[in-house]
Amino acid sequence: MGRFLASRLLQAIPVILAVITVTFFLVRVAPGGPFDSEKAVIPEVKAALEAQYRLDQPLFSQYLAYLGDLAQGDFGPSFKYPGRSVNELIGAGLPVTAELGLYALLIATLIGGLAGVIASLRPNTPQDYVPMALAMIGICMPTFLLGPLLVLVFGIELEWLPVSGWGDIPGDKILPSITLGAAYAAYIARLSRAGMLEVLSQDYIRTARAKGLPEWQVVVKHGLRGGLLPVVAFLGPAFAGLLAGSFVVETIFQIPGLGRFYVQAAFNRDYTMILGTTVFLSTLIVLFNLLSDVLAASLNPRLRHQYQTGGMP
């Protein structure tokens, strides 16, 4: 296991370095710069600003300087928000986005897992069709539609829940979490149904039933463990995806998370912020993929054996 972990971590370094390099040069190719605005900038002002951000140096030495700073964990100062470092901005947005992602994932796993299991117990009956049809709607319904719909019903019409904000008014975290979680719940429902169907047709389930175990024990004790494996494999990348992809939900509900910074940075040509968030999120994705591999191994003895003998999954 240790060797597996070490080799995966080593593999991550060139991946992240490539991400940094490609992003660094790609944002510089884009037309326009961080200091362009609708009002013409006096050349002297522009020169002074560029000097403060090292933009007056040759591109390659800027790149090397950036790598140097990065090695010390410094993402540099933001262009758009003078007086704030990118570290600080990520630090402010990440806990919010992570919390939102976590709730969304919890909702997705609970509802999706439950729906999938329920559907798998009686395949091709209404008990299967109804949750699966709902799941299909969930997959097809984009968050930018679901969010405003939920707001309209629960926020404006019923006045049950706040329509925006995060942690300002009790209950304002519910709608965004559901909105973000819905699509993932739908995926998880389909994954867990497929996984459960496969497991429930296995010999050992038949044995369990033959022993006279009650059905719920068969499902919960013997079925779930194998049936939810595909879901576990999906959770790691899903969480990273939630972090990077929560932009739409954050915008609809005015949530001060990382996703908004991430997208705004590109529009603003906030070079350091684009780089910082991209590098940070890609590192997270690499780590979460690794984490879900480890988790899968702990649930699946065959994989565990493979890792222990040095084989690759």
Place this chain on the structure above:
Amino acid sequence: MFFSRSSLYGLGVVLAMTLGLSACTGGESNVERGNRDQTFHYGNGSEPQGLDPHVVTGVPENHLLRALFEGLAVKNPYTLEPEPGVAQSWEFSEDRRQITFHINPEARWSNGDPVTADDYVWSWMRALHPDTGNLYSYMLFPLVNAEEFFTGKIDDFAEVGVKAPNPLTLVVTLKEPTPYFIQLMDHYSTFAVHRPTLEKHGKFTDRFTKWTRVENIVSNGPFVLEEWLLNRRITMKKNENYWNADFVRLNRVVFYPTENLVSEERGFRAGQLHYTQSIPLDKIPVYQAMEDSPYVQEPYLGSYFYLLNTQRPPLDDARVRRALSMSVDRDTLINTVLQKSAVPSYSITPPGTLGYHPPKTFSYDIEEARRLLAEAGYPNGEGWPGIEIIYNTLEAHRKIAVAIQQMWKDALNIEVTIANQEWKVYLDAVATMNFDVGRRGWIGDYVDPNNFLDLYLSDGGNNNTGYANPVYDDLILNKAPQAPNREERFKVFYEAERMLMEEMPIIPIYIYTSKHLIHPSVCGLPANLMDSLNLRYVWLDPERRSPSEPCT
């Protein structure tokens, strides 16, 4: 049994969650609570870049900075005329080139230090220092030698036209009479900052210091910073050290970064905001139809127009430019596409800027437009080489471009293509004049025709049309400043603008309006041409249920 036991269990969980949802309901809204304790919940458009008045630019920043700081003079929100701020009075010299400001001896920084004339000398040195990189440094260029100091031609700030003979007197010397200079004292780029605080946190020209953080900032306005949660809210409370604190009735103001118009409008409906920065276009008819509507729309000191690249054929011919402008049916455009939320314009300067009314040199006239186009060599559009309109990606810009494209096709039988560009790409195209026709907006920084007309000086940085006319330059640069009074000065501007509109390097389309939803409890916040917010005047009247009722 149709449902198994496990599915019943699942049903229980879902039920419990639903109950959990409904448990979080009810409670007092922001607006109700705010009305009770005089806390104003204000939709501010977006997260500010920062709070350093010599570093940041932008409308949301303007609202925040003018609450935290106060200039020598401030705009009265009802008349827009300057009234005492840090300076209790001022007087002009005979030749109107020297202004003496008398600082209010009661003016204090939020830590209790007195505000002095020296604070201004030092702060203006900072605002003009080339290393500060102040985008609005030109606001102080009317001062003698300010531009020279800024561009590095002189190093000694003592040569710049601002002196402090004693702590309560500030003497300003101008290059030439500048009637709007007093107005500029309410622009944040001319505000004083607290020297000891800045010097404590780094080099005075440094953009990256932490002096504006809640725990560090010292300011001199009606409010002080209490809380700054990034992308969430900025809370200010009343500044007890403010010289005019007795006049201030609000206890707190909470500014929200309401970037998403749709969410902002929903927040207003749900009682989370007293005031919205804007409103989605498609909601305007709904609110306009309401009785006692919270919707407030007023002309705004901003022009929306199309730039024409006068150096590229066929737009290098003034007749073509006039033909294009005459065949835009502005009334139809505004009534349909813009939901009556704008005012048609036939000149660049918005009408009514301190009594100035621009000339109207043309009207919607298809026949005349066709004649001009034929005269220029394109009868009924024959031989037309084709042009392209560029605009930055935004639904409203697209709709306008599509409508104008069709109007030109119908009226003149000419082919026009439209192309949207991402914001920075569009800025680059405009700055390098890589376009035929380009969308443009200009918002005035001060109420004076000069703010719009000096755009089209031959070497104006924001000209972007290639238009150059020495006679026009002379009118704006020499004749107008020399005019003995406002009336004569406006006559010069009128003549210049008439000339500009004959040459037509731009096609004026409409004058902006400010559009807000304002809760009836909000008092002392009149609509004005600059959409200028002066929080000193604002208070909340919980008893007021409709905008037609008087405030108490």
